Amino acid sequence: MNRKCFILLALVLLRPICAIHAQTVHRNIKTPEYRELQAKLATGWNTWYNNSFISQVCLPQAFAINLCMARPGETGYLRETFKAAAIQNRPETVMPGIRSDDGTYTCLELTYKGDMISVETAADGKDELILVTPHKKSKNYLLVEGGVLWNKEGMVGRKGNQVLGLFPHDTITVCATIPAITDAYAVTTTPHLTFPLDQEIGIYTGRTRTLVEIKSIIRQRHDAQLQKLSVYGELAPSYQAMQTILAWNTIYDAPNKRVITPVSRNWSHGWGGFVLFDWDTYFASYMLSQFNKDLAYANAIEITKTITPDGFIPNYQSTYGNTSWDRSQPPIGSSVILWMYNKYKEKWLLEEVYDELISWNRWWVKNRDRDGYLCWGSNPISDSLHQVETGIDIYNLEAAKLESGLDNSPMYDSLSFNPGSHTMELADVGLMSFYILDCHSLAAISTALGKNKEAEELNKRAAFYTKKLSTLWDEKTGIFLNKRLDNGEKSYRLSPTNFYPMLAKACTQKQAERMMKEHYFNPAEFYGEYVIPSCTRNDPAFKDNDYWRGRIWGPMNFLVYMGMRNYNVPEARQDLVKKSKALLMKNWNKDGGVYENYNSTSGEGGDVTSADGFYHWGALLTFIELIEKGYMD
Numbered sequence: 001m002n003r004k005c006f007i008l009l010a011l012v013l014l015r016p017i018c019a020i021h022a023q024t025v026h027r028n029i030k031t032p033e034y035r036e037l038q039a040k041l042a043t044g045w046n047t048w049y050n051n052s053f054i055s056q057v058c059l060p061q062a063f064a065i066n067l068c069m070a071r072p073g074e075t076g077y078l079r080e081t082f083k084a085a086a087i088q089n090r091p092e093t094v095m096p097g098i099r100s101d102d103g104t105y106t107c108l109e110l111t112y113k114g115d116m117i118s119v120e121t122a123a124d125g126k127d128e129l130i131l132v133t134p135h136k137k138s139k140n141y142l143l144v145e146g147g148v149l150w151n152k153e154g155m156v157g158r159k160g161n162q163v164l165g166l167f168p169h170d171t172i173t174v175c176a177t178i179p180a181i182t183d184a185y186a187v188t189t190t191p192h193l194t195f196p197l198d199q200e201i202g203i204y205t206g207r208t209r210t211l212v213e214i215k216s217i218i219r220q221r222h223d224a225q226l227q228k229l230s231v232y233g234e235l236a237p238s239y240q241a242m243q244t245i246l247a248w249n250t251i252y253d254a255p256n257k258r259v260i261t262p263v264s265r266n267w268s269h270g271w272g273g274f275v276l277f278d279w280d281t282y283f284a285s286y287m288l289s290q291f292n293k294d295l296a297y298a299n300a301i302e303i304t305k306t307i308t309p310d311g312f313i314p315n316y317q318s319t320y321g322n323t324s325w326d327r328s329q330p331p332i333g334s335s336v337i338l339w340m341y342n343k344y345k346e347k348w349l350l351e352e353v354y355d356e357l358i359s360w361n362r363w364w365v366k367n368r369d370r371d372g373y374l375c376w377g378s379n380p381i382s383d384s385l386h387q388v389e390t391g392i393d394i395y396n397l398e399a400a401k402l403e404s405g406l407d408n409s410p411m412y413d414s415l416s417f418n419p420g421s422h423t424m425e426l427a428d429v430g431l432m433s434f435y436i437l438d439c440h441s442l443a444a445i446s447t448a449l450g451k452n453k454e455a456e457e458l459n460k461r462a463a464f465y466t467k468k469l470s471t472l473w474d475e476k477t478g479i480f481l482n483k484r485l486d487n488g489e490k491s492y493r494l495s496p497t498n499f500y501p502m503l504a505k506a507c508t509q510k511q512a513e514r515m516m517k518e519h520y521f522n523p524a525e526f527y528g529e530y531v532i533p534s535c536t537r538n539d540p541a542f543k544d545n546d547y548w549r550g551r552i553w554g555p556m557n558f559l560v561y562m563g564m565r566n567y568n569v570p571e572a573r574q575d576l577v578k579k580s581k582a583l584l585m586k587n588w589n590k591d592g593g594v595y596e597n598y599n600s601t602s603g604e605g606g607d608v609t610s611a612d613g614f615y616h617w618g619a620l621l622t623f624i625e626l627i628e629k630g631y632m633d
Contacts, residue, residue, distance in 0.1 A: 067130070
């Protein structure tokens with residue numbers, strides 16, 4: 001069809017009416033390798049659109065096939081689909097299935113108003129094939145919308161049984177294996193095709209396809225993905241949970257022309273398009289490095305490039321320049337970069353991020369040191385800078401808690417904030433351990449790059465803070481304790497962060513053994529059927545079962561496990577590996593959930609509204625076993 005005829009159709013013309021540059025974030029990209037990597041990632045059909053698990057989008061055109069559902073004569077129109085816990089009471093339930101990293105195969109089950117459909121997709125060259133299978137004859141209709149996302153240039157319209165997308169150098173046609181019906185009352189203003197859900201439906205782009213051909217190609221892609229999983233043997237189910245959630249949460253951030261993997265689609269939706277959290281994204285990078293180097297590099301680089309003019313990686317970066325200008329988060333970045341470098345040995349990755357990482361390392365000493373101890377804090381900022389938190393005043397104790405990543409931990413109850421130093425009045429065992437590890441890791445990176453002067457500087461700082469951390473060991477209780485700096489008193493409110501000196505190799509073998517025997521295996525504190533709670537079981541805050549007040553978190557288990565690897569504590573190490581995996585799989589097998597955090601007593605992830613049901617760092621619980629079995633060696 002020629003362009004003139006196309007324009008004569010009833011079309012929706014989608015052209016940018018204003019520049020989108022105000023939505024971009026500044027990133028100082030140094031290497032051609034990274035530019036090429038992002039260009040390679042951002043191509044083809046995939047679930048690039050954050051707001052729906054069942055929208056298939058083609059890049060670079062940004063043409064979307066939105067699968068929607070509605071019931072004739074009833075209110076409700078399902079266009080946006082998310083994976084969420086049942087307690088969130090969304091109208092739809094999504095059960096994600098196996099899928100490829102690049103979107104060439106996806107599958108899921110969707111339940112809406114009591115009816116379930118299966119949706120499978122496969123890429124065949126430049127064409128996209130979609131198979132929709134109702135589990136029983138449904139009263140719902142399937143609506144197949146065409147659209148152009150992110151205000152990109154293009155036109156979309158309908159002609160007969162086709163939805164069309166017209167672009168400067170390409171035309172995409174969407175057809176189906178059965179005729180569409182007319183539904184004038186559908187609550188959509190977008191060109192679409194409507195189908196009753198009383199039989200299997202094949203939807204395709206490009207040349208004409210039969211249902212048999214579509215099913216055959218989809219089966220081939222499905223079997224190929226199963227083959228990839230099978231190489232993990234008995235670990236395949238738990239590996240699948242990790243790979244699946246990371247692949248489903250990978251999206252395209254159009255204003256910045258980049259592929260990223262935020263913590264969950266729900267969080268990105270709530271923050272207006274995307275949000276990258278500091279240590280969350282580094283953890284995702286490390287998990288991704290097990291099976292997809294490009295996505296691992298992309299996320300590690302993008303979170304590192306959020307560095308502020310003050311020289312630190314912020315707690316978060318989100319849409320329209322919203323950034324936590326006052327505070328950072330746990331400095332795990334250099335360690336993740338080093339772990340990935342040790343796996344792939346590609347020096348350009350180190351060159352891309354080195355300046356930011358060493359700036360961040362120096363920032364901690366300048367801004368968070370109190371007489372040789374390190375404390376979480378929050379710096380005063382200009383009123384002109386954008387921050388989007390509600391319910392807190394920036395530059396106070398609450399903001400300093402957010403820098404720790406442990407937003408409401410009882411460790412920080414009843415503390416005061418020092419406005420002179422902009423810090424909590426607490427020498428923090430966890431932060432000092434993180435920082436020593438950061439110094440060691442960045443020193444190794446410096447050496448790899450031939451920056452021997454910087455390596456010497458970093459090793460000296462590691463030695464200094466290791467010596468200071470040793471003063472926080474409490475011989476009577478057999479663990480490292482936080483220390484109040486306003487009155488000099490020890491803090492006996494514990495969390496897994498008190499084990500983190502093992503992560504920094506900052507304790508002795510005897511100290512590690514005592515911590516495991518007297519605290520990890522202590523049922524009054526951390527031990528139980530499910531481990532490790534974020535505060536001790538005998539802490540009054542444990543019963544709150546709210547966020548960091550008693551719930552189990554994947555990153556804490558992961559960090560303690562990584563510390564255990566530095567010492568000969570085999571019983572505790574094997575126990576943590578086994579129980580972490582069991583916790584994840586209990587929920588994965590039940591509802592396909594990988595939760596932000598978990599109940600320490602029941603092991604449930606979906607018992608509270610504050611535990612996102614598809615949050616990628618929950619998969620650290622099974623990543624531990626993959627490391628243990630040598631997959632990251």
